[in-house]
Amino acid sequence: xxxxxxxxxxxxxxxxxxxxxxxxxxxxxxxxxxxxxxxxxxxxxxxxxxxxxxxxxxxxxxxxxxxxxxxxxxxxxxxxxxxxxxxxxxxxxxxxxxxxxxxxxxxxxxxxxxxxxxxxxxxxxxxxxxxxxxxxxxxxxxxxxxxxxxxxxxxxxxxxxxxxxxxxxxxxxxxxxxxxxxxxxxxxxxxxxxxxxxxxxxxxxxxxxxxxxxxxxxxxxxxxxxxxxxxxxxxxxxxxxxxxxxxxxxxxxxxxxxxxxxxxxxxx
Amino acid sequence: xxxxxxxxxxxxxxxxxxxxxxxxxxxxxxxxxxxxxxxxxxxxxxxxxxxxxxxxxxxxxxxxxxxxxxxxxxxxxxxxxxxxxxxxxxxxxxxxxxxxxxxxxxxxxxxxxxxxxxxxxxxxxxxxxxxxxxxxxxxxxxxxxxxxxxxxxxxxxxxxxxxxxxxxxxxxxxxxxxxxxxxxxxxxxxxxxxxxxxxxxxxxxxxxxxxxxxxxxxxxxxxxxxxxxxxxxxxxxxxxxxxxxxxxxxxxxxxxxxxxxxxxxxxxxxxxxxxxxxxxxxxxxxxxxxxxxxxxxxxxxxxxxxxxxxxxxxxxxxxxxxxxxxxxxxxxxxxxxxxxxxxxxxxxxxxxxxxxxxxxxxxxxxxxxxxxxxxxxxxxxxxxxxxxxxxxxxxxxxxxxxxxxxxxxxxxxxxxxxxxxxxxxxxxx
Numbered sequence: 001x002x003x004x005x006x007x008x009x010x011x012x013x014x015x016x017x018x019x020x021x022x023x024x025x026x027x028x029x030x031x032x033x034x035x036x037x038x039x040x041x042x043x044x045x046x047x048x049x050x051x052x053x054x055x056x057x058x059x060x061x062x063x064x065x066x067x068x069x070x071x072x073x074x075x076x077x078x079x080x081x082x083x084x085x086x087x088x089x090x091x092x093x094x095x096x097x098x099x100x101x102x103x104x105x106x107x108x109x110x111x112x113x114x115x116x117x118x119x120x121x122x123x124x125x126x127x128x129x130x131x132x133x134x135x136x137x138x139x140x141x142x143x144x145x146x147x148x149x150x151x152x153x154x155x156x157x158x159x160x161x162x163x164x165x166x167x168x169x170x171x172x173x174x175x176x177x178x179x180x181x182x183x184x185x186x187x188x189x190x191x192x193x194x195x196x197x198x199x200x201x202x203x204x205x206x207x208x209x210x211x212x213x214x215x216x217x218x219x220x221x222x223x224x225x226x227x228x229x230x231x232x233x234x235x236x237x238x239x240x241x242x243x244x245x246x247x248x249x250x251x252x253x254x255x256x257x258x259x260x261x262x263x264x265x266x267x268x
Numbered sequence: 269x270x271x272x273x274x275x276x277x278x279x280x281x282x283x284x285x286x287x288x289x290x291x292x293x294x295x296x297x298x299x300x301x302x303x304x305x306x307x308x309x310x311x312x313x314x315x316x317x318x319x320x321x322x323x324x325x326x327x328x329x330x331x332x333x334x335x336x337x338x339x340x341x342x343x344x345x346x347x348x349x350x351x352x353x354x355x356x357x358x359x360x361x362x363x364x365x366x367x368x369x370x371x372x373x374x375x376x377x378x379x380x381x382x383x384x385x386x387x388x389x390x391x392x393x394x395x396x397x398x399x400x401x402x403x404x405x406x407x408x409x410x411x412x413x414x415x416x417x418x419x420x421x422x423x424x425x426x427x428x429x430x431x432x433x434x435x436x437x438x439x440x441x442x443x444x445x446x447x448x449x450x451x452x453x454x455x456x457x458x459x460x461x462x463x464x465x466x467x468x469x470x471x472x473x474x475x476x477x478x479x480x481x482x483x484x485x486x487x488x489x490x491x492x493x494x495x496x497x498x499x500x501x502x503x504x505x506x507x508x509x510x511x512x513x514x515x516x517x518x519x520x521x522x523x524x525x526x527x528x529x530x531x532x533x534x535x536x537x538x539x540x541x542x543x544x545x546x547x548x549x550x551x552x553x554x555x556x557x558x559x560x561x562x563x564x565x566x567x568x569x570x571x572x573x574x575x576x577x578x579x580x581x582x583x584x585x586x587x588x589x590x591x592x593x594x595x596x597x598x599x600x601x602x603x604x605x606x607x608x609x610x611x612x613x614x615x616x617x618x619x620x621x622x623x624x625x626x627x628x629x630x631x632x633x634x635x636x637x638x639x640x641x642x643x644x645x646x647x648x649x650x651x652x653x654x655x656x657x658x659x660x661x662x663x664x665x666x667x668x669x670x671x672x673x674x675x676x677x678x679x680x681x682x683x684x685x686x687x688x689x690x691x692x693x694x695x696x697x
Binding site for chain 2: 062063068071077079084094132151161170182213229232242
């Protein structure tokens with residue numbers, strides 16, 4: 001038993017002794033299992049109770065209706081604020097497009113093609129969305145590991161699971177031969193990054209692959225010149241200001257996570 | 269037959285949006301409802317035929333069926349009522365649903381309580397929970413959240429049509445300074461009364477290039493209630509009913525990356541006349557990862573109902589659902605206030621400023637005045653109601669941005685990256 005919580009309120013965490021995780025797919029064989037450790041990690045947390053209250057604070061703040069000024073004129077009230085955690089681990093099927101994600105594990109990019117209109121989808125669709133094709137079943141094909149940047153952004157603030165990777169660029173890449181565009185990380189310096197840039201798709205080392213889109217990333221095909229119309233670089237002031245923000249972000253990440261995310265260390 | 273009558277917005281009430289409130293959601297809604305009852309002294313609970321609850325997230329508060337709590341808290345739990353949910357579109361869809369319910373002839377008077385309490389989890393988690401409205405298999409796992417999606421859409425639009433970061437800054441300055449004239453504004457509460465300049469814009473923190481903090485929607489807790497009724501009932505509640513003159517809905521692909529083969533919008537190639545030579549053409553040029561086809565088609569459906577042929581000239585003001593400033597610029601194009609690619613001209617020439625031909629987001633909008641999702645479009649509809657009723661100065665004091673003789677207004681709302689949207693046109697007598 002370990003205790004977690006704050007102040008007077010402690011919650012007992014039961015360690016789960018289980019050699020085999022719950023088998024949701026009783027009637028069907030599990031061909032590959034790469035998630036038992038995830039369940040071992042999550043289940044004790046889940047078992048602290050979805051809605052059990054872990055602690056509280058009392059906050060003195062404004063109250064009541066009306067305008068900003070009216071509410072600030074009132075004597076503040078004290079509000080009790082509780083902390084309550086909710087967790088869940090979802091076992092979600094990638095469905096009929098599972099071959100795409102298993103392809104990532106092999107370092108391959110797969111797409112689908114509609115036999116009627118010929119549209120090539122990457123991200124793949126199991127069924128064609130062209131209204132003329134009446135939800136036709138699509139066929140699988142292998143795609144090359146090359147493409148073109150359709151659009152991009154450079155993030156200096158990110159959602160929780162990506163924060164430690166800041167600053168980074170992500171964007172949508174039109175894989176050669178495909179008609180749709182695929183979101184992925186771009187390992188390209190903002191100095192070089194532009195719409196229309198030719199890229200190669202790389203993969204993280206095999207043992208680190210998880211069968212999701214973070215297994216792959218795009219790098220620039222060397223030797224391309226940034227065109228003078230490129231929106232990020234055409235105003236040098238803008239690029240400068242972005243780089244200053246990236247520098248601040250790198251310092252913040254170093255302080256918070258002890259990670260050196262400078263472009264030099266990352267190699268891009 | 270009730271369904272033949274016009275449908276009106278008959279006032280409402282606000283519990284102002286802010287980063288945090290001590291009151292919880294049902295209390296906030298009750299405070300907004302108190303204000304409605306004060307504004308409409310003739311309204312009794314017997315008048316209300318049904319409720320349409322508007323809130324977007326179950327995750328943010330860890331409470332399913334929050335609508336039941338609110339309906340019971342108001343003592344209206346003997347009435348028919350259900351919840352509408354469609355991400356950022358939730359609150360405009362609650363208005364559209366109520367309009368259809370009244371038009372069906374089944375109900376005469378509908379109360380819409382809307383709210384969102386977005387700050388119970390920390391901001392990073394709120395961002396993640398909102399991002400789960402994006403495709404969690406394909407877009408979320410690669411560093412994706414809405415700041416990034418919308419930034420990438422704006423980068424593409426910027427590359428195609430040449431607006432600059434300074435144009436985005438001008439929109440940010442316009443909206444924040446407008447919001448100082450609206451006394452319920454969240455920016456006013458968080459920042460105080462000092463206007464901002466382009467210089468402040470350049471200094472504000474970069475979130476996802478090209479968007480800075482001042483370009484992005486705020487996180488809010490807040491509530492708003494609206495009262496909607498048939499013409500004959502509306503006359504009992506208000507002397508200045510705001511009529512719903514046109515309603516259009518539209519949807520687009522879940523993943524913005526699929527909009528390069530957006531077959532459903534294939535017939536709109538004429539919208540893509542300005543497509544620069546240096547960018548390789550794609551299979552369907554509209555909307556691309558740049559514009560918002562869902563709102564374009566929504567407007568195309570709504571304008572003829574309201575008899576609008578030249579929106580820039582005929583609309584006296586507009587309130588656009590723009591969680592990021594580039595969205596406001598793109599929507600001017602998609603709503604046909606200007607040709608595709610010309611959004612930048614409207615901000616550069618002051619056409620969308622107060623005093624311009626078609627002021628946009630005089631309330632300050634989502635990036636300044638507040639964005640409690642389930643209440644958002646109700647809050648801005650109420651702003652338009654007070655505009656068309658000529659009551660802005662009564663509500664805001666002499667500094668309020670009343671558009672003189674405002675008769676026709678438009679509001680939009682949308683969810684996701686424009687995955688679903690609506691345009692509603694209002695007019696006064």
